[in-house]
Amino acid sequence: AQSVAQPEDQVNVAEGNPLTVKCTYSVSGNPYLFWYVQYPNRGLQFLLKYITGDNLVKGSYGFEAEFNKSQTSFHLKKPSALVSDSALYFCAVRDLYNFNKFYFGSGTKLNVKP
Amino acid sequence: DTAVSQTPKYLVTQMGNDKSIKCEQNLGHDTMYWYKQDSKKFLKIMFSYNNKELIINETVPNRFSPKSPDKAHLNLHINSLELGDSAVYFCASSPKGGGYTFGSGTRLTVV
Numbered sequence: 378a379q380s381v382a383q384p385e386d387q388v389n390v391a392e393g394n395p396l397t398v399k400c401t402y403s404v405s406g407n408p409y410l411f412w413y414v415q416y417p418n419r420g421l422q423f424l425l426k427y428i429t430g431d432n433l434v435k436g437s438y439g440f441e442a443e444f445n446k447s448q449t450s451f452h453l454k455k456p457s458a459l460v461s462d463s464a465l466y467f468c469a470v471r472d473l474y475n476f477n478k479f480y481f482g483s484g485t486k487l488n489v490k491p
Numbered sequence: 492d493t494a495v496s497q498t499p500k501y502l503v504t505q506m507g508n509d510k511s512i513k514c515e516q517n518l519g520h521d522t523m524y525w526y527k528q529d530s531k532k533f534l535k536i537m538f539s540y541n542n543k544e545l546i547i548n549e550t551v552p553n554r555f556s557p558k559s560p561d562k563a564h565l566n567l568h569i570n571s572l573e574l575g576d577s578a579v580y581f582c583a584s585s586p587k588g589g590g591y592t593f594g595s596g597t598r599l600t601v602v
Contacts, residue, residue: 411590413591413593415532418595418596419595419596420495420581420583420593420594420595420596421534421581421583421591421593422593423590423591423592426590465532467534475546475547476587476588477522477524477539477541477546477547477585478536478539478547479536479591481533481534481535483531483532483533484532484533484534
């Protein structure tokens with residue numbers, strides 16, 4: 378079975394500092410990995426995805442994620458955090474046999490302080 | 492020009508009632524979904540329809556019944572509501588092999 382884990386419930390960073398939100402995956406084959414962001418009282422919004430190719434994937438709002446096969450990780454990063462980045466971030470993996478099915482991590486709350 | 496819209500946004504109802512949540516997408520996607528997000532923000536898939544055909548039906552009580560009159564609509568009907576059904580329900584859609592577009596959610600509170 379496929380799954381993702383987000384080991385941190387919450388990440389606190391100061392505005393202007395780099396941020397990292399961690400995600401590790403467990404997949405028996407090549408993983409299709411995604412990051413979504415959820416702002417308060419809103420639905421999830423797609424940030425970026427890794428299917429194949431370059432290990433560094435660039436997405437919306439200046440975010441990027443690095444796929445690391447040896448560490449089975451797909452951490453979300455941004456060089457300089459903004460207060461407006463404060464939100465709930467979800468890592469997800471697509472089911473290998475059913476492309477319509479995703480498994481989401483438990484979410485990480487990012488707090489960016491001014 | 493909302494892409495995935497759900498109604499209502501908020502729903503407060505008594506135990507034992509029957510209620511429906513509606514979802515519509517104007518993206519031309521073939522596949523639609525219902526997800527449940529509990530109080531700890533954990534997201535779990537409930538159902539998925541592809542072109543009006545049920546393709547994913549997770550372990551969900553029979554009190555929950557999805558209905559897809561056409562590929563742009565996926566409604567969720569819940570019978571005999573229970574306290575544990577309180578959650579935020581998200582509708583989503585996707586093109587074949589693509590990522591999801593989510594609606595803004597329906598916060599269901601059963602009292």
